[in-house]
Amino acid sequence: MKRIVVIAAFVACLAAVLAASEAVSERWFEDVTKQAGINSRHSNRIFDNPYANIMAGYTALGASATVADYDGDGYEDVFVTDSKIDGKNHLYHNNHNFTFTDVAEKAGIANGNDENDATADALWFDFNNDGKPDLLVVRFGHNQLFQNMGNGRFKDVSKQAGIDAYKNAITAVAFDYDRDGYLDLFVGSYFAPVNIFKPESPRFFPESFETANNGGGLTVYHNNGNGTFTNVTEKIGMKTSGWVLDLGHADADNDGFDDLYVACDFGTDRFFHNNGNGTFTDITEKAIGFDSKKGMNVDWADYDNDGLLDIYVTNITDDYMREGNFLWHNNGNLTFTDVSRETGTSETGWGWGAKFFDYDNDGWLDLYVVNGWVSAGKDSYVPDIFAMVIKPGIDFADARNWPPMGNKSLSGYEKKKLFHNEKGQVFKDEAKRHGVDSVRDGRGIAIADFDNDGRLDMFVANANGEPYLYRNTMPLQNHWVDFVLEGTKSNRTAVGAQVRLTAGGATRLQFISGGNSFAGQSSSRVHFGLGDAAKVDQIEVRWPAGEREVFTGITVDKIQKIVEGSGKRKS
C-alpha cells in the first residue's frame, strides 16, 4: 500500500512538472532584463518653469532604444536614453552571452541631458560612410551628433556638422533620398522651436486637437559628403509645421526612391512622394487622405507578402477617443487603404511604438505594439481634459488653459499587443501567451537577434520605468537567414536596399530602414524566417543606388554578408 502511495505521488509530481514545462514551452519570450544588466530606469523630464505642472502631463517621453553593432564585433549593441535633468544615456555593449555592460561614459556619449536639453530619441547612422555607425542623440534642445572613432570612443561633431540648431526634436530617420551615396538626415520635431525649458510665452501648446499646425515640423539635412549637412527642407518641398511624432521611409511605388510618411500628433499625417530628382511632393490627399488623428508611430513592411511595402501607424483608441490605428495596405499606385479593422490591428489603446518582425520565423511578419500614456493614480484625467475641450472659445495654444495632470492617469496600465500574422489576412494577439503583455507605459521597440541564434529578441523602452529585454526562446524548428549588406556604390550601410528572397515557392520582400518606428531603431540586418524551407533559391538585392543583383548559393540558418557588386547583375 505504501509503495502504491509513493508511486502515485511520483506520478502526480511528474505530471505537474510536465505540465509546467509545457506551459513554459508555450511561452516564447523570457524577460531577462535584470540578469542581462540592462535594467536602468528611464525618468521623465521635470520642468522648472511657470508651466511645469501642466507640461509634466504632456512630456512623458524620451524613453528610446536603438540598436547597432557599433564596434563591429558581430553582436548587436543597444543605446538606451533617459530624460531627467541629470539622467545618463546608456550604451549597452553586448558581452556575447546575453549580458551587457554600460560603456556610455567611457565612449563619451552618456551626457544627453542638462537644464537646456532633454533626450528624446536616438539614431544610429553612418553619416561619414566609413562603415562605423555614428550616433545622433535627438533632443528637445540641441541634437548631438557623435562620430564613431572606431576605438570604442565617440567624438561630438554636432557643431561642425551643422545640425545643432535649436529644435524640440523627437524622432529622426536617415536615408539617401537623392542617391548620392550618403545618408541624409530627416528630423521630426514636436513643439515649435521655442525654448520649452524657459518659454517666453505660454502659447506653445497645440492650437487644435485635430488640425494643429503650430508644431515643430520636419527638418531635412542633406549630407554634403564631407562631414557637414545643409538644411534643404524648403528647397526639396518638405516644409511642414505639424506636431511630428514619427517618421518612416520606404519605397512605396518601387521606383527606386524612398518616400516618407510623417506621423503627426494633433493633426494630419503627411505623405511625401520622392520625385527622383532630389525633391518631394506632398501627395497626402491622394495617398492616404486627410486625417485628424494622433499619429504616433510609422513602420513599413510587406505584411501580406504581395511585393509592396505597407505602413502601420498607431493612433489613440480608448473609451473617450476611438480613433483606431491605420494599417495602410499599399495599393501599388501610391494610394493606400486602411485595413486595420479587417486585420484586427485597429485597437491598441494609446499607441506608441510598433514594429513588424517575424518572431516565429514562419515567413510572415508579426507586429508588436506598445502603448499607455500615463499610468499613475486611480483617478482619471479624462474628465479634466474634456472639461477644457468643451469650453467655448478656448485657446488651446495657451498652456495655461490646460489642466495639470497631477497624479491622475490617462490611458494608463494598458496591455501590450503581440500580433501574430495569420498568413497576411488577420493578426491574432499572442502577447499574453508569450508573457509580453506588460502594462508599463511603453514607448520604443528595438528588435534584434542579440545572441545570433536566428531568433529575434525584443527590447522595449518604457517611460518613467524600467525597460524590458525579452529573449526569444522559441523552439528551434523553422529555418531562417540573416544578411548584412554592405554598399560600395550605395551608402555603405545599404539603408534603403530591398531584398527579395525566394524559397519554398514564395518570394518575400524586406528592406533596410534607417530608423523607422517611434523611439526605436531595430537591427539593420535583413532577417528572413523561412518556415520549413531548408533551401533558398535566390535573393535579389535592389541596392539604394538603383542596381539589382542576384545572389545564389545561400546557406540557411546563418548570418551572411552581401557586398554590392559581388552578385550577378540584373538589368
Add this chain to the structure above:
Amino acid sequence: MRSRRHVILGLLLAAAPVLAGPGDDAFEKGEQALASRDFGSAVSQLQQAVEADPDSIRNASEYRQAVLRQTVAAHPREGAVADFDKEIAFFEKVVGAHPNSANAYLNFGFAYVDKIPAAGSITQVIMANTALTQFTKAIDLKPTWIALYTRGNSYLYWPKIFGRAGLGVADLERAYAMQKAEPKKSYHVRVYISLGDGYWKTENLDKAKAIWKEGVAQFPDSQPLKDRLARQGDDLDTYINNVLDPNKRVDTDLKELWRQ
C-alpha cells in the same frame, strides 16, 4: 452622446395636419426633389420650408436628410465637414431669429448630431456637448416628451467616465412619467428601451430588466426589448455597448413619425 435612430417626434407631428402649415408648398417641392435625387433643389426648398415654419420638426428633419444625402453622395463614407457646417450655420440663424422656438433648438441640436461622424474624435465630443446644450435650451423653453427623450438618450452615448448616464436616466424617467399619463403611442416603446439602457449603464441591472419587461408587456413585438431580455452578462454588455457606440452614425431620419 448622440440621439439615436428613430427618435420619435410624433407628439408634435401627429398633432398637426401634415400639409396644413406654413412652408408646406416648399416642403412638398423639396420632397419631390429629394425623391428624384435632385439634392440641390431639395436642400434649397426644404430650407425655405424650415424658414417658413421654424418650429416644425418635420420640415427640419427632411432638410437635414437632404443635406446628409447630398454630402454623402459627393463624399462617400461620412460626408464633408463643410456641408454640415453650412447646415449648422443655417440653424444657428434660425434660432437667432426665433429664440423662443423650442423645436428650433431641438433641430439645431440634431444638426450637430448629424455632423459628428464626419468630425475628428475630439470635435465629436465638442459636437455632442453642443448638441446637448441646444437640447437643454429646448427643454428650458418647453419640456416636452420628445425633448426629454432626445436629451436623455443622448447622455447615454457618453463613455461611463464622464458620469452622464445618470442625467440621462433622470430625463428618461420624466419622459416615462409623461407617457404614462397619456394614451399609449407606438413611439413610447423607445423610452422603455432607453430607460433600461440607462439603468444598465448606471449599474442597476434589476431596474433595467424590470423596465424592459414592462416594455415588452406593452409592446410585445419590440425586437430591441426582446433582444435585451434574452441576453445576460457579457453578452448583454457587448450588445448595449454596440448599440450605444458613439462612433456609429445615428439615423436621425424621422419620417416614420408622420407616416405611421
